[in-house]
Amino acid sequence: MTELVVISGKGGTGKTTVVGSFAALAEREVVADCDVDAANLHILLGGEVVEKAPYHGSETAVINQEKCIACGACARVCRFDAIRVEGDLYTVDPLSCEGCGACAHVCPVGAISMEERQSGWIYVSRTPYGTLVHGELLPGEENSGKLVTQVKMRARGIARKEGAKLLLIDGSPGIGCSVIASLSGAHAALIVAEPSLSALHDLKRVAGVARHFRSRLFLVLNKADLSPSIAERIRKEAGDDGIVYLGEIPYDEDVTAAQVLGKPVVVHSRGRAAAALRAIWERLKGELGPWG
Numbered sequence: 001m002t003e004l005v006v007i008s009g010k011g012g013t014g015k016t017t018v019v020g021s022f023a024a025l026a027e028r029e030v031v032a033d034c035d036v037d038a039a040n041l042h043i044l045l046g047g048e049v050v051e052k053a054p055y056h057g058s059e060t061a062v063i064n065q066e067k068c069i070a071c072g073a074c075a076r077v078c079r080f081d082a083i084r085v086e087g088d089l090y091t092v093d094p095l096s097c098e099g100c101g102a103c104a105h106v107c108p109v110g111a112i113s114m115e116e117r118q119s120g121w122i123y124v125s126r127t128p129y130g131t132l133v134h135g136e137l138l139p140g141e142e143n144s145g146k147l148v149t150q151v152k153m154r155a156r157g158i159a160r161k162e163g164a165k166l167l168l169i170d171g172s173p174g175i176g177c178s179v180i181a182s183l184s185g186a187h188a189a190l191i192v193a194e195p196s197l198s199a200l201h202d203l204k205r206v207a208g209v210a211r212h213f214r215s216r217l218f219l220v221l222n223k224a225d226l227s228p229s230i231a232e233r234i235r236k237e238a239g240d241d242g243i244v245y246l247g248e249i250p251y252d253e254d255v256t257a258a259q260v261l262g263k264p265v266v267v268h269s270r271g272r273a274a275a276a277l278r279a280i281w282e283r284l285k286g287e288l289g290p291w292g
């Protein structure tokens with residue numbers, strides 16, 4: 001099974017447009033939305049949720065009042081002001097607790113235990129284009145790299161069970177821990193960029209992270225016709241860096257129209273952007289060889 005992750009230096013470059021169209025064009029694939037801070041593939045691909053499982057991404061300290069001797073060591077060590085003190089009663093404010101475990105470490109009588117806390121949900125949806133796994137963080141929760149890993153693991157398990165040839169991953173933008181989690185284990189990474197000077201910088205940073213995982217690197221330029229000279233610079237630098245350029249998607253109002261209708265562009269339109277996406281898809285398949 002081939003694992004392909006689509007990434008970008010920043011959000012809003014058209015990454016989900018590309019993944020949505022690839023999902024519609026591919027056969028025997030499973031899709032994972034690892035852009036967990038802004039998961040929206042389920043809106044584009046439609047379908048229905050068939051599984052919803054709690055995601056435990058963090059821990060909270062809990063004080064056993066029967067053991068506590070009110071020594072105050074936990075309140076002194078907590079850097080997040082999460083220990084509340086009323087007379088001799090010590091309790092943990094779960095909203096402030098960061099789950100660092102320092103209090104449990106210093107408690108002289110072992111009165112503090114660390115308990116798993118639900119931080120979000122992992123969903124499996126059946127869409128007209130195949131199975132989609134996606135995650136959601138509860139408000140205020142962080143640690144999305146761990147959620148990305150769990151979404152990927154669930155998607156890999158389903159892909160194996162379904163005998164899928166391709167695991168298509170909508171990766172997180174940027175170079176933070178969630179994009180690193182998206183890239184880990186991927187055979188190939190496709191970078192989607194728009195022609196801007198900042199994209200030149202972003203491309204190098206993202207490529208550096210992807211190269212660390214020894215993934216094959218590809219580039220697609222979205223709206224390349226809006227700035228041909230910068231697009232040319234990006235193409236040249238990508239070539240110098242050994243990144244295979246697959247083509248460009250021209251600016252096309254059909255892309256926005258498809259988004260409004262909640263459909264992949266290649267399903268909604270036969271226009272310029274849809275044609276470009278089909279051509280890019282064929283080139284990518286040619287580069288990666290037969291899926292599997």
Ligand code: SF4
Nearest residue numbers: 078097098100101103
């Ligand atoms: S786990 Fe860390 S943040 Fe939470 S109460 Fe203990 S010391 Fe404070």
Ligand code: SF4
Nearest residue numbers: 068069071072074107
């Ligand atoms: S460190 Fe342990 S014994 Fe001391 S106040 Fe905190 S919970 Fe109670």
